[in-house]
Amino acid sequence: MGTESMYAVRLHSFGEPEVLVHEEVARPAPGPGEVLVRVHAAGVNPPDWYARRAFENFPVELRPAWTPPLILGSDISGTVAAVGSEVATWQVGDEVFGLVNFPGRAAGYAEYAVAPADHLARKPAGLGHVEAAAVPMAGLTAYQFVVKHLRYGPGGTVLVNGAAGGVGHFAVQLLRVAGAEQVIGVASGRHEEFLLGLGVDRFVDYTRTPAEEVVRDADLLLDTVGGPDAHRLLPTVRRGGRIAPVFLGDYRPERAAALGITLNEQMWQVRSSGSDLTELAALLDSGRVRVGIDSVHPLQEAAAAHRRAEQGHLQGKIVLQVTDR
Numbered sequence: 001m002g003t004e005s006m007y008a009v010r011l012h013s014f015g016e017p018e019v020l021v022h023e024e025v026a027r028p029a030p031g032p033g034e035v036l037v038r039v040h041a042a043g044v045n046p047p048d049w050y051a052r053r054a055f056e057n058f059p060v061e062l063r064p065a066w067t068p069p070l071i072l073g074s075d076i077s078g079t080v081a082a083v084g085s086e087v088a089t090w091q092v093g094d095e096v097f098g099l100v101n102f103p104g105r106a107a108g109y110a111e112y113a114v115a116p117a118d119h120l121a122r123k124p125a126g127l128g129h130v131e132a133a134a135v136p137m138a139g140l141t142a143y144q145f146v147v148k149h150l151r152y153g154p155g156g157t158v159l160v161n162g163a164a165g166g167v168g169h170f171a172v173q174l175l176r177v178a179g180a181e182q183v184i185g186v187a188s189g190r191h192e193e194f195l196l197g198l199g200v201d202r203f204v205d206y207t208r209t210p211a212e213e214v215v216r217d218a219d220l221l222l223d224t225v226g227g228p229d230a231h232r233l234l235p236t237v238r239r240g241g242r243i244a245p246v247f248l249g250d251y252r253p254e255r256a257a258a259l260g261i262t263l264n265e266q267m268w269q270v271r272s273s274g275s276d277l278t279e280l281a282a283l284l285d286s287g288r289v290r291v292g293i294d295s296v297h298p299l300q301e302a303a304a305a306h307r308r309a310e311q312g313h314l315q316g317k318i319v320l321q322v323t324d325r
């Protein structure tokens with residue numbers, strides 16, 4: 001291929017991590033309102049491997065109809081390489097990061113990616129590209145839940161389930177910033193030190209003690225785990241309290257209502273937002289919110305990154321390194 005090509009990781013069929021192939025493809029070009037980013041690092045998120053498996057863990061009616069060949073990945077950090085028409089906010093050379101086109105399709109596992117200009121924010125100067133690429137989806141989810149939807153204010157006890165993962169570790173810190181009186185983190189034992197270091201007041205190792213046996217009267221349960229037995233955590237929440245599910249789960253809505261617990265009718269969905277990310281970037285720049293990195297893999301080893309992701313028990317984020325910057 002000529003000068004307008006690049007390397008990317010694509011899948012040509014759905015399946016196991018091995019379907020992710022590092023290959024030469026055409027370089028995309030920015031349209032009106034879009035920016036071309038030279039990607040230095042790309043974050044890996046659960047929807048990436050859900051997509052690789054054709055969203056088989058979603059109810060049929062919720063499965064996006066995506067057709068291979070596909071480049072996955074919605075979290076990027078890099079340098080602006082070109083701007084399309086109608087873009088006044090960014091210039092070539094700006095260092096940016098962002099959650100691109102979510103919910104929807106993006107193509108971040110690549111040397112270059114196109115992003116709507118308003119999905120990007122200036123990369124915090126104190127963060128490298130690997131750390132910045134770890135932030136967008138998980139950080140924005142936590143930020144939009146805690147700050148935008150819940151408008152969490154000072155006081156109260158919050159139970160964060162799945163506290164050490166991508167969303168959980170940002171949520172714990174943002175709840176601290178918001179002034180929660182007590183943040184209880186639920187995770188498996190090896191994450192105790194990590195979470196205490198991020199400001200958790202109390203740690204529950206669910207592999208030894210189920211949270212529902214030792215926690216009562218939480219004002220809020222922020223649950224990043226969900227699943228068919230999500231309702232087991234109902235006893236942890238006080239009458240008048242609230243559950244904010246981050247993933248699909250069976251919370252037995254009628255039982256929750258009888259217990260006086262508010263449960264969202266519909267789960268909130270993270271959305272691309274350069275302006276929300278700019279607000280989060282200020283907290284990252286100030287050091288009030290830190291980034292946990294589970295592991296870093298070269299772009300060409302995206303399959304290994306997905307294998308790691310599917311092993312579970314993540315501590316922070318998985319990132320693909322695209323350049324050595």
Ligand SMILES: NC(=O)c1ccc[n+]([C@@H]2O[C@H](COP(=O)([O-])OP(=O)(O)OC[C@H]3O[C@@H](n4cnc5c(N)ncnc54)[C@H](OP(=O)(O)O)[C@@H]3O)[C@@H](O)[C@H]2O)c1
Pocket residue numbers: 045046047137138141161162163164165166167168186187188191206224225245246247267268269270312313314315316317
């Ligand atoms: N609503 C939205 O817009 C939105 C946005 C982003 C993500 N999500 C969803 O939210 C979920 C979490 O995303 P993520 O990026 O944070 O995933 P992640 O990085 O894989 O983290 C999941 C965490 O949960 C912990 N965990 C697993 N089983 C657990 C259990 N039974 N009890 C307590 N902790 C448990 C894991 O480690 P340990 O087991 O070792 O503690 C891991 O740290 C995913 O399902 C994702 O699809 C939804």
